[in-house]
Amino acid sequence: MIHTHHSGCGCLAALSRRNLLGLGLGAAAVAAAGPALAVDDGYEAMLMKCIDPRFTTDVWKYMTSRGWQNQYSQFNIAGGPIAAVAPIFQEWRAAWEANLDISVQLHNVKRLIGMAHRDCGAAALAYGNRIKTDRAFETEMLSQGLRAFRDQASKRQPQLIVELGIMDLNGTVETVS
Numbered sequence: 001m002i003h004t005h006h007s008g009c010g011c012l013a014a015l016s017r018r019n020l021l022g023l024g025l026g027a028a029a030v031a032a033a034g035p036a037l038a039v040d041d042g043y044e045a046m047l048m049k050c051i052d053p054r055f056t057t058d059v060w061k062y063m064t065s066r067g068w069q070n071q072y073s074q075f076n077i078a079g080g081p082i083a084a085v086a087p088i089f090q091e092w093r094a095a096w097e098a099n100l101d102i103s104v105q106l107h108n109v110k111r112l113i114g115m116a117h118r119d120c121g122a123a124a125l126a127y128g129n130r131i132k133t134d135r136a137f138e139t140e141m142l143s144q145g146l147r148a149f150r151d152q153a154s155k156r157q158p159q160l161i162v163e164l165g166i167m168d169l170n171g172t173v174e175t176v177s
Contacts, residue, residue, distance in 0.1 A: 041108070042108030042109065042110070043068075043071050043109050043110075044071040044072055044111060045068055045071070045073075045112065045113050046072060046073050046074065046075065046100065046103050046104075046107075046109045046111070046112050047059070047063060047072055047074040047075070048074070048077075048096070048113065048114050048115065048149070049074060049075075049080040049081075049117075050076065050079055050080035050082075050083075050115075050116070051077060051078050051080075052117060052120065055115075055117050055167055057171075058167060059167065061171065062167070063113070072113075073109070075096060075099050075103075077089075077092060077095075077096065078121075078122040079116075079120060079122030079123060079125075079126060080120075080122075081115070081116055081145065081146055081149035081164075082116055082120070082122060082123050082145040082146075082149070083122060084096045084097075084149050084152060084153075085148040085149050085152060086125075086126035086145065088125055089122070089126065097156060100112070100153065100156065101156070104160070109160065110160070110161060111160060111162070112153050112157070112161070112162045112163070113162075113163050113165070114162065114165070115164075115165050115166075115167055115173070116164075116165070116166050117166065117167040117168075117169075118138065118166065118167065119132070120142075123138075123141065123142060123145070126145070127141040139174075142166050143166070143176045146165075146166070146176045147164070147176065149162075150162040150164055164176035164177075
């Protein structure tokens with residue numbers, strides 16, 4: 001597909017000589033300042049969670065209640081930590097692993113929080129529909145998936161503290177050991 005530009009679009013304006021010169025001077029200034037501009041001392045944690053919007057606010061409350069507001073990054077994918085280990089989502093694994101590696105490299109992440117949740121459609125795809133009707137089975141399968149997630153992450157980034165939890169529909173978190 002060919003994208004055409006109209007005279008007022010502005011997308012090519014960034015490539016003008018003046019803007020390229022400014023970009024080059026800005027890059028030179030950053031390079032000259034070196035570590036003096038480095039304000040990223042790292043994040044406390046990285047959160048791996050599901051894309052389900054029902055849990056967005058409660059997960060944020062959980063993370064900030066631990067004092068980590070603006071001190072954690074996150075990776076969201078359907079199923080969250082379950083997607084990192086369930087065979088049905090195998091093709092997604094490389095993206096997760098690359099993201100974890102770069103987060104540790106760039107931000108000196110100290111902890112990895114794996115947060116699964118109740119009533120997860122992706123978990124039902126991974127473990128079967130019984131997960132929707134049998135709470136004990138749901139707890140067991142999510143816990144097994146979370147432990148496999150911890151084992152996988154610990155092999156890849158052994159210095160990380162990995163914490164696991166299952167969030168209920170009411171926002172409470174059950175810790176998984």
